[in-house]
Amino acid sequence: MERLYFEDFPPGKAFAYGDREVTAEEIVAFAREFDPQPFHLSEDQARETMAGGLIASGWHSAAIMMRINCDELFLRSASQGSPGIESIDWLKPVRPGDRLSVRFTVIGARPSRSRPDLGVVEGRFELLNQAGEALMRQQASLFLSRRPGEAAR
Amino acid sequence: MIGLWYEDHEIGQSAALGAHTFARDEIVAFARKFDPQPFHLDEAAAAESIFGGLVASGWHTVSVSMRLLVDGRREQREAVAAKGRGVRDLRWTAPVRVGDTIAFSLRVESMRELQRPGWGLIGMRVVGVNQDGREVCAYTLFALAARRPG
Numbered sequence: 001m002e003r004l005y006f007e008d009f010p011p012g013k014a015f016a017y018g019d020r021e022v023t024a025e026e027i028v029a030f031a032r033e034f035d036p037q038p039f040h041l042s043e044d045q046a047r048e049t050m051a052g053g054l055i056a057s058g059w060h061s062a063a064i065m066m067r068i069n070c071d072e073l074f075l076r077s078a079s080q081g082s083p084g085i086e087s088i089d090w091l092k093p094v095r096p097g098d099r100l101s102v103r104f105t106v107i108g109a110r111p112s113r114s115r116p117d118l119g120v121v122e123g124r125f126e127l128l129n130q131a132g133e134a135l136m137r138q139q140a141s142l143f144l145s146r147r148p149g150e151a152a153r
Numbered sequence: 154m155i156g157l158w159y160e161d162h163e164i165g166q167s168a169a170l171g172a173h174t175f176a177r178d179e180i181v182a183f184a185r186k187f188d189p190q191p192f193h194l195d196e197a198a199a200a201e202s203i204f205g206g207l208v209a210s211g212w213h214t215v216s217v218s219m220r221l222l223v224d225g226r227r228e229q230r231e232a233v234a235a236k237g238r239g240v241r242d243l244r245w246t247a248p249v250r251v252g253d254t255i256a257f258s259l260r261v262e263s264m265r266e267l268q269r270p271g272w273g274l275i276g277m278r279v280v281g282v283n284q285d286g287r288e289v290c291a292y293t294l295f296a297l298a299a300r301r302p303g
Contacts, residue, residue: 063187
């Protein structure tokens with residue numbers, strides 16, 4: 001598969017990818033390690049809470065989206081990491097049995113001022129369920145290497 | 154530790170959340186599951202990356218901060234002020250390397266009563282600092298907290 005560089009992410013370009021089913025077991029396993037609150041730990045405990053049933057930790061949702069991004073996009077691109085995330089919005093909870101995909105839309109792209117071999121891509125990532133509803137939205141910047149030969153132009 | 158209810162918070166209030174030492178095996182285990190980029194998985198590949206060595210996934214770092222935040226509020230169950238709505242300005246400012254000990258703290262930055270009766274929204278800045286006093290990550294978490302009954 002062709003490697004993706006900074007130049008392959010012009011503003012307005014959108015990517016849609018991923019199909020990952022979430023299980024109750026992995027929701028509980030993540031919660032036990034990182035977010036042991038009742039609505040993430042067991043169906044029985046969760047039913048009595050505001051969530052009305054077992055839901056994934058918001059950080060688990062973020063980690064799952066990262067995995068989908070890695071598998072489908074980052075590992076075949078010249079990704080050089082991220083300086084940070086402008087915003088994360090947890091719109092609706094991720095529940096067991098949800099099938100998740102990602103929609104990534106490029107908002108802005110500029111060459112790095114300090115590193116001529118890098119570019120900064122600003123994008124919006126949406127985690128979608130099987131009904132196409134957005135469950136989480138992130139706005140983030142990514143460092144990407146410039147295509148060899150492009151930086152000097 | 155800061156108390157249970159929305160009313161127990163005030164702007165400017167701060168709390169230490171405790172510290173965590175990142176072992177090589179847990180860095181790699183998290184990365185295998187969620188962030189399989191070479192600089193989180195393998196020393197040799199990491200040595201050639203911009204980090205120059207194995208580093209923890211940024212998502213691992215913030216997940217650990219959540220665990221410490223929840224542990225401090227464990228007995229509070231449903232009223233826990235960590236029912237997250239969202240995050241703003243999440244920065245990973247320095248890498249977390251094998252054996253680093255990161256101490257986390259939080260500071261209440263904003264408070265707002267909601268239209269929805271019984272709940273308030275608290276904005277808190279969570280910061281992680283390594284054993285050399287260098288900040289490694291920071292974010293502002295917006296979370297719901299229950300109003301004190303009555």
